[in-house]
Amino acid sequence: MSLTDKAIDRIRELIQSGELPAGSRLPSEPRLSAQLGISRNLTREAVKALVLARVLEIRRGDGTYVTSLEPSVLLEGLGSAIELLRGDTLLELNEVRRLFEPVATGLAASRISAGELAEVEGHLAAMREAQDDVELLNRHDAAFHRAVITATGNATLASLLEGISSRTVRARVWRGMVDGKAAERTLAEHEAIYQALATGDAALAHAAALMHVSTTEKWLRKYLIEDTEADALADVAGAELDIEDADVETQGRPRQSVTAD
Helix, strand or coil: CCHHHHHHHHHHHHHHCCCCCCCCECCCHHHHHHHHCCCHHHHHHHHHHHHHCCCEEEECCCEEEECCCCHHHHCCCHHHHHHCCCCCHHHHHHHHHHHHHHHHHHHHHHHCCHHHHHHHHHHHHHHHHCCCCHHHHHHHHHHHHHHHHHCCCCHHHHHHHHHHHHHHHHHHHHHHHHCCCHHHHHHHHHHHHHHHHHHCCHHHHHHHHHHHHHHHHHHHHHHHHHHHHHHHHHHHHHHHHHHHHHHHHHCCCCCCCCCCC
16 A cells, blocks of 8 residues: 555545544645654645545645545546446446346335425426437436436435446447437336336336336347347458459469478
8 A cells, every 4th residue: 555545545434433424624735744644745746636536625725634435425426437347348337227227126116205296207208308409418318217226215316326327328329320220218217117106116217227228238139149240250251352352463474482491
């Protein structure tokens, strides 16, 4: 562990112990350094790292404060980190969504208020109106799910799923552009989720959400596999064309023999 990491841990311990509670102002840099028994440079680096992690926030002209430490703040950077994932992680993200979202939707069915249900219904209505506009449809799609998850009353779960969904929305837009019947199916699946929420049926809501997420995942998995196979065939075809071109170029000319020294 580097000295900076140790300094970070020391500040985190002060926060976890309650000595520096949420919303409190940190001592000045010289005082904090003396309190921690580390150099001012290490203290400065530790504070910078914790600001990036949204544990601390700098208020210009006022000082450095501990944030609210709410899930929505601490997990805010999750979506940005997920955006950097590459390779097969898009499928993995959809698997994670399939594990979490149906359970959350079932929980929402048992907790959703009349006002929250009305918000979900409003997003569903907006989806119906936007079914010919793929990007607008998917914006309302994301808002629909966000409203459902918010209705669980679990801020940590809502923040986690928001971070995960930030990248899977692109896959859903992609599906809408490639699959001509995607909008019709998506609306039917969201209608089923809404009806389960409206009746307060947690098991049915869980099942409806599972079917919805699984349908998208199944399509994405099939499309990615087909796309990979198509790329491979294209590479083979390209290699064959290169060979044919080479043969054409050498027609009428004697091939040079290569001898080893």
